[in-house]
Amino acid sequence: MELIWDSLPRLFDGALLTIQITAISVAIGLLAAVPLALLRLSHNPFVRLPVYAYIFYFRGTPFIVQLFLIYYGSGQFRDTLEAVGLWIFFREAYFCAVLALTLNTAAYTAEIFRGAIQGVPFGEIEAARACGMSRGLLYRRIILPKALRLALPAYSNEVVFLLQTTSIVSIIALLDLTGVARVIIARSFEPYKLFLTAAIFYLVMTYGVLFVFKRVEFWLSGHLRDRPDDSLEAEADTAILR
Amino acid sequence: MLRKIFAATLAALAITLVASAASAQMKKVRIGTEGAYPPFNYIDSDGKLQGFDVDIANALCVAAKFDCEFVVQDWDGIIPGLLAKKFDAIIASMSITEERKQKVDFTDRYYNTPAKFVTKAGANIEISKAGLKGKSVGVQRATIHENFLRDNFGDVIEIRSYATQDEANADLAAGRVDLVLADSVALDEGFLKTDTGKGFAFTGPGFSDPKWFGDGAGIAVRKGDDELREALNKAIKQIRDDGTYKKINDKYFEFDVYGG
Numbered sequence: 085m086e087l088i089w090d091s092l093p094r095l096f097d098g099a100l101l102t103i104q105i106t107a108i109s110v111a112i113g114l115l116a117a118v119p120l121a122l123l124r125l126s127h128n129p130f131v132r133l134p135v136y137a138y139i140f141y142f143r144g145t146p147f148i149v150q151l152f153l154i155y156y157g158s159g160q161f162r163d164t165l166e167a168v169g170l171w172i173f174f175r176e177a178y179f180c181a182v183l184a185l186t187l188n189t190a191a192y193t194a195e196i197f198r199g200a201i202q203g204v205p206f207g208e209i210e211a212a213r214a215c216g217m218s219r220g221l222l223y224r225r226i227i228l229p230k231a232l233r234l235a236l237p238a239y240s241n242e243v244v245f246l247l248q249t250t251s252i253v254s255i256i257a258l259l260d261l262t263g264v265a266r267v268i269i270a271r272s273f274e275p276y277k278l279f280l281t282a283a284i285f286y287l288v289m290t291y292g293v294l295f296v297f298k299r300v301e302f303w304l305s306g307h308l309r310d311r312p313d314d315s316l317e318a319e320a321d322t323a324i325l326r
Numbered sequence: 327m328l329r330k331i332f333a334a335t336l337a338a339l340a341i342t343l344v345a346s347a348a349s350a351q352m353k354k355v356r357i358g359t360e361g362a363y364p365p366f367n368y369i370d371s372d373g374k375l376q377g378f379d380v381d382i383a384n385a386l387c388v389a390a391k392f393d394c395e396f397v398v399q400d401w402d403g404i405i406p407g408l409l410a411k412k413f414d415a416i417i418a419s420m421s422i423t424e425e426r427k428q429k430v431d432f433t434d435r436y437y438n439t440p441a442k443f444v445t446k447a448g449a450n451i452e453i454s455k456a457g458l459k460g461k462s463v464g465v466q467r468a469t470i471h472e473n474f475l476r477d478n479f480g481d482v483i484e485i486r487s488y489a490t491q492d493e494a495n496a497d498l499a500a501g502r503v504d505l506v507l508a509d510s511v512a513l514d515e516g517f518l519k520t521d522t523g524k525g526f527a528f529t530g531p532g533f534s535d536p537k538w539f540g541d542g543a544g545i546a547v548r549k550g551d552d553e554l555r556e557a558l559n560k561a562i563k564q565i566r567d568d569g570t571y572k573k574i575n576d577k578y579f580e581f582d583v584y585g586g
Contacts, residue, residue, distance in 0.1 A: 156493075156496055159496060159497065159500030162500055162501060175501065175502055177502070255489055257464070257493075266467060266487075267467065267487060270467050270468030270469075273409070273426075273429045275406045
């Protein structure tokens with residue numbers, strides 16, 4: 085118990101790094117995913133196929149392989165990277181981890197959005213066209229807002245998965261939550277206590293993610309809920325006035 | 327026909343029984359090792375365990391008449407693995423230290439070599455608090471070397487802990503860390519003498535302060551497993567005396583790793 089208590093500050097630091105790399109990767113990944121999903125749906129094969137290949141690669145290989153390729157792979161091309169001035173980024177484990185996580189989540193998220201865009205009922209698109217909406221307006225007002233709502237449950241899953249996936253970055257010597265736990269285990273030889281504590285940290289963080297998504301979903305689905313019965317409220321109001 | 331099958335089955339059963347009776351006389355011992363610490367223990371291109379530790383372990387098993395089986399286990403889970411009875415002994419260049427003695431028992435040492443820093447040849451880094459200030463040092467997680475760094479230089483250097491020594495070496499070669507600290511023999515054979523280790527060299531003195539580096543490498547067994555520990559101690563003495571140790575030593579090293 086004392087061991088866990090003494091380890092808490094360091095585990096908090098680790099959790100902070102976990103949250104940080106998750107947040108950065110999710111934010112950039114989300115920004116990249118929407119255009120990627122649209123390109124993935126393009127009718128032009130020269131646009132569609134490269135995006136398809138990228139998504140297929142990142143969905144089709146384990147994250148640990150992607151991370152090793154980016155981290156130790158870039159080490160092999162140090163001279164080339166130095167020549168173009170990119171080595172200062174690839175030198176840092178932090179950058180490599182965020183890059184790998186971002187590329188990974190962007191691929192998954194693009195697939196989620198692709199599905200959601202295709203899931204928008206055709207009747208709604210037809211109605212918008214009948215109103216004379218241009219293609220841009222149609223995407224902005226009808227397809228993307230609807231797709232966002234459709235994608236949300238699957239996307240919340242993806243964010244939770246990404247949070248768990250970050251635990252792998254400890255293999256490139258980053259001190260995320262799992263990394264810190266491992267360092268402490270190295271001297272205390274108490275894997276159960278430390279990993280159990282780390283597990284609780286992860287559960288709390290996951291709960292936080294789910295909570296945020298629940299609020300966002302609630303906020304976006306106002307039009308689907310029953311209206312509050314305001315006839316009763318009005319009666320009550322008048323009753324007080326009397 | 328049916329009788330023939332019956333007879334054959336019976337015969338096969340009898341053979342199995344006799345065979346298992348024979349092996350039952352030999353104590354079954356599972357040995358945990360890492361398989362990623364050349365030249366002491368590593369997995370060769372055919373997927374076979376090789377190295378000084380592995381040869382010593384095999385020699386000890388012959389001497390003690392054990393029926394041995396190897397279990398490969400990542401380094402930072404190797405003591406927990408022993409405690410969880412995934413194997414009965416660790417023969418993986420594990421240094422005998424006070425910290426580890428609180429969790430496991432050790433046999434006598436079977437070799438002892440000092441630890442050293444490696445850096446770029448000609449980098450001219452002085453091994454002192456002032457000289458190392460702001461440098462990043464790669465080290466394998468859960469090793470005596472990591473503990474030594476944290477306790478002596480932890481406040482001035484950036485310590486990067488890797489799962490295996492090979493990964494730490496790869497990052498030294500890539501220029502992500504300025505130095506690595508590890509066993510001098512492991513660094514020499516596993517890094518400096520390889521292609522990736524070109525242009526790198528030892529720097530500073532050899533470290534062997536027993537407070538961190540213990541009394542050399544021994545075999546870890548679960549606390550209270552005295553029967554196994556004593557049998558292994560006897561076996562170590564036997565292979566030292568009958569020349570088996572020297573033969574294995576000379577296969578890997580040009581000097582005596584047993585230490586004085």
